Amino acid sequence: MEGGSGAFNSTPSPGSFDKSRVFDVKPLRTLTPVFPSNPQAPFGPYPPGFAPFYPFSPQQGGGPDPSPPPQPPAVPLRSFRAPEPSSHENGTGGGSYSEPPKRAGRRPAVRTIPIAKRAKRGPDDFLLPAPNDSVVLGITQAQKEDGDRGTVLSILMRFDALRRKVGQLEDVKDSQHNGNAKRADLKASAILMSNSIRTNTKKRTGHVPGVEIGDIFFFRMEMCLVGLHAQSMAGIDYLIVRGDREEEPLATSIVSSGYYDNAADDTDILIYSGHGGSSNKNKEASDQKLVRGNLALERSLQKGNEVRVIRGLKDANSPTTKIYVYDGLYTIQESWVEKAKTGCNIFKYKIVRMSGQPGAFSVWKSVAQWKESVSSRVGLILHDLTLAAETIPVALVNDVDGERGPTCFTYLASVRYSKSFKLSHQTSFGCNCRNACQSGDENCACMTKNGGQTPYIGNGVLVCRKPLVYECGPTCPCTANCKNRVSQTGLKVHLEVFKTKDRGWGLRSWDPIRAGTFICIYAGEATNKAISGEVGDSGDYVFDTTRVYDSFRWNCEPGFIEEDLIDTNEEYDMPYPLVISAKNVGNVARFMNHSCEPNTFWQPVVYENNSETYLNVAFFAMRHIPPMTELTYDYGTPRADVPGGSNGHGRMRCLCGSTRCKGYFV
DNA sequence: GTTTAGTCAATTCG
DNA sequence: CCGAATTGACTAAA
Incomplete structure (x- = not known):
């Protein structure tokens, strides 16, 4: 973790072919948001916002030869899969660390929450305080009318x-066969809507403040809540x-479900059908009428106003659900009438994307292409840097300079307990x-340790942060x-290791990532400070649980109305x-x-495992993360009590933007 | 096993 | 107050 030898002093000399040289490409601790806070800012489809030659980075910085000659790809020397379940090679040996006594009186995580007890649910089912209390709601009147990034x-x-909490509770009900457990998305939005926890309530054309091109949504109600598209269906x-x-x-926004992506090659053109007519199966098919949305699209064609377009795409991981991508502003170019198969008239609209906007839907198309044929990925160095240690390949990519890969290391998918310490x-x-194992099963010891309910819903989505998760x-x-x-x-998600513009190598995903999704653990060689007496491996590539981490709220901010529904204890309780x-x-x-945000x-x-406790550091998505972010x-x-800790030694300038x-990292 | 059509319960807004 | 609507979760069938 220490910033002693970052990319700053590891610049390969132009013309150097010295293979013994270690190119230290430790990730610098910065973040580049893929999309700037100003959605109108024009830039290219990929990591935007940074000049290729940054003054703080001599590595690429404006030297006489900005592109060093190609080096042989640095590949993992070896790679290992995670150990087989029955194996016992971890954590053996004569260490003597004793697990500290468990904290007494851990707060029970299960509380009775009145959700959907009745068949017909009303807002009062949620026992919420009355609205109009800005402290309780955490959102001001001004923020309701006009959003910003933080509010959104x-x-x-x-x-x-x-939504995750409701899903978790209904998971229990399902296992007991007594609930009509459905539509956690609607229940969650009902709570927020009925309490006016929403933003951009006033309809408008053009961008909606706080929503950026490329933002992704997993439910239509999410777009209602932030004012991107107010229609629930x-x-x-x-x-x-x-x-x-x-x-x-006047049309403000449309949601395209992709039925008509016949212009598949051109991601800037959308052929959209009007609504009405033959939709209802109980009724006879009929001609569409020039009313409502159809009329609005027609007027917008005449007026030429900007229309927001949201692309609904199939989720490759779960084909039954859809993901919505905000693809920016379009204008309507043409309209005409077609005969549908039923013989009835339907309206069609040709909608064209305005130029100068960052890529969103086009990024998805690119990713789909790479998945089809990985060689189409520009800058591809390695198809799978894990050498099959992971079940999903992880590409190694550099499309910014000539560096052929990070320092050699051995890929290991799990934690290896070296220096032989016994865990407990x-x-x-x-x-x-x-x-x-079933959520709510009182006979399941693991569920009981988790407070009675599953810590995960769906495909590896963490419900809430907890002192400790018991798997x-x-x-x-x-x-x-x-x-x-x-x-x-x-x-579970398709990742790539890529060369950033100015912060060494970084990690990003080809797949969209839902909030709460498990991404990876921190693997490597584990040591135990308590027995080794080490202050910490004050070097690069170290994860240290004893460092000081800024507290943040993910489950729920105290004082918000949903506090009674959601566990607010987010303080870690490390077993060692x-x-x-x-x-x-x-x-x-x-x-x-690193990022400060x-x-x-x-x-x-x-x-x-075999009566011993093992600890993982697992990373989860804080929010929905679009592909290539x-x-x-x-x-x-x-x-502060660690020598060389907070005295500023090894400070590096933070470029997270x-x-x-905070301006620096340590 | 995978994909698809049908069914059902439920939303917001005009 | 009612109806329209490119929902979302689930199930059965192909």
Whole structure:
């Protein structure tokens, strides 16, 4: 973690072919948001906002030869898969660390929450205080009318926290066969809508403040809440302009579900159908009429106003759901009438993307192409830098300069407990479930340790941050499809390691990532400070749980109305201190850069194996992360009582560009 | 096993 | 107050 030897002093000399030279390309601790806070700012489709030659980076900085000659790709020397469940090669040996006594009186995580008890649910089911209390709601009147980035992100975060919690509760009900568990998205949005926790409520054409091109949404209600598209189902949203004589509608935004992407090659053109007519199966098909959204589109064609376009795309990971991508502003170019198969008339509109906007939908198209044929990825160095140690390949890419890869290291997908320390003298026990563990099962020891309910919903989505998450371990008898082994089952999203413009190598994802999704653990060689007496491997590529991490709120801000629904205890409760070095041995996590405003966070996770407790540092998405956005976390700072800790030694300038950037990192 | 069509419950806004 | 609507989750069938 220490910033002693960053990319600054590792510049390969132009013309150097010295293979023995170590190119230290430790990730610098910065974040480049993929999209700037000003969505109108024009830039290219990929990492924007940074000049290729940055004054702080002599490595690429304006030297006489900015592109050093190609070097042989630096590949992992070897690679290893995670150990087999039954194996016992980890953590053996004669160490003597004792697990500290468990903190007494851990707060029970299960509380009775009145959600959807009745078949017909009303807003009062949620027992919320009356609205109009800005402290309780955490959102001001001005923010309701006009959003900003912080407000939008906050509302989306609150929505998804509620949605995950409702989903978790209904998971329990499902297992007890007594609930009509459905539509957690609607229940979450009902809470926020009925309490006016929303923004950009006034309809407008053009951009919506706080929403950026490329932002992704997993539910239509999310777009309602932030004012991007106010219709919960309809594809065309419009406002009424009151003229001198008459009212006329103008289109503000449309949602395209991709039925008509016949112009597949051109991501800037969209052929959109009007609504109405033959939609209802109970009715006879009929001609579409020039009313409502159809009329609004027609008026917008005449007026030439900007129309927001949201592309609905199939989620490759779960084909049954859709992901919505804000693709920026379009204008309507043409309209005509076609005969549908039923013989009835339908309206068609040709909608064209305005130039100068950053790529959004086009990025998705590119990714799809790379997945089809990885060689089409520009700057590809390695198809899979893990050498099949992970089940999903991780590409190594450099499309900014000639560097052929990071320093050699051995890829390992799991944590190796070197320096032989025993994790605990106390034996610990997993569960005795015979099938997949069920949320709410009182006989499942693992669920009980988690407070009775599953810590995960869906495909590896963390419900809320907790002091500690207890997963089922390799020696738990539950089946392999038990959903409570998220951090042990390897990568689920398709990642790439890439060369950033000015911060060494970084990590990003080809896939869209839902908030709460497990991304990876921090793998490497684990040491235990308490027995080794080390202050910490004060070098690069180290994760140290004893550093000081800024507290932040992910589950729920105290004082918000949903506080009674959501567990607000987000303080970690580490079973023992852990230092993981990924300098020589590690996984993709070693490439994650620091940001003062990160998009991932880490969560301690323990599991049991042969009566011993193992600890993982697992990274999860803080919010929805669009494809090709750099993944970052907060590196934290050394403890003040550590020699060389907070005295500024090894300070590096932070280039994260966040408005909350502290300016440096240690 | 995977994809698709049908069904159902539920939203916001005009 | 009612209806329209490029919903989303689930299930059965192909």
